[in-house]
Amino acid sequence: MALCNKLGSLLRQSAARSGHVPVGSMLNYVRCMSSSKLFIGGLSYGVDDQSLRDAFTSFGDVVEARVITDRDTGRSRGFGFVNFSSDESASSALSAMDGQELNGRNIRVSYANDRPPRPRSFGGGGGYGGGGYGRDDGGFGNPSF
Structure with a gap:
């Protein structure tokens, strides 16, 4: 779950700088949050x-x-x-x-x-x-x- 939080933080920072969030990054974030x-x-x-x-x-x-x-x-x-x-177990196993x-x-x-x-x-x-x-x-x- 820490990985998902970090990724979300990075996406928010990127969106603040550029004004938009890349679609691929957002899809990976959503997948990370809900996939086991x-x-x-x-x-x-x-x-x-x-x-x-x-x-x-x-x-x-x-x-x-x-x-x-x-x-x-x-x-x-x-x-x-x-x-x-x-989902947390899957995320740590992937990493x-x-x-x-x-x-x-x-x-x-x-x-x-x-x-x-x-x-x-x-x-x-x-x-x-x-x-x-x-x-x-x-x-x-x-x-x-």
Whole structure:
């Protein structure tokens, strides 16, 4: 929380001098104030959910620690997420762990961004002709039907 207070103070000073606050800085300040989920990048392939949790528990109560894996191979994709019960714990973990070594690799720690919803598509989309249902050529790129 001290980091957020310091950042807020710097933003106010910057606004007083220039007359405006940079949008990017303000967004980071808001994110800092209300985010308890961290993105962890650059993970070694040997890191699993438990070792990720263990690396971050000294900063506060870890609600969830998850290494993202490839659905086909089950192998780590080299990144994961740690969710804390409080924003203060997440902030101190970010400050202390960003750039530090974990299992032989320097990790990158930042606040996690919400993933935008993916548009849903119904029907079609596949096939050999790049199309699908409702096409004038009979579907699947074969006009001889």
